[in-house]
Amino acid sequence: xxxxxxxxxxxxxxxxxxxxxxxxxxxxxxxxxxxxxxxxxxxxxxxxxxxxxxxxxxxxxxxxxxxxxxxxx
Numbered sequence: 001x002x003x004x005x006x007x008x009x010x011x012x013x014x015x016x017x018x019x020x021x022x023x024x025x026x027x028x029x030x031x032x033x034x035x036x037x038x039x040x041x042x043x044x045x046x047x048x049x050x051x052x053x054x055x056x057x058x059x060x061x062x063x064x065x066x067x068x069x070x071x072x073x
Contacts, residue, residue, distance in 0.1 A: 037045070
């Protein structure tokens with residue numbers, strides 16, 4: 001009697017023991033799963049992009065301050 005596939009990747013053999021299936025799913029399925037973000041994940045991505053952009057603009061601002069002509073009073 002051969003193994004019976006299940007949704008959890010467990011296979012039940014004739015002896016009654018559970019055997020885990022360690023084979024990797026096809027590459028196309030994992031890519032499709034990773035691209036299927038929900039609203040919460042996309043909101044985290046948006047916040048991360050905004051924060052990284054703000055930090056980059058602040059770094060450019062600090063870099064430009066090195067070359068700014070300082071006025072003497």
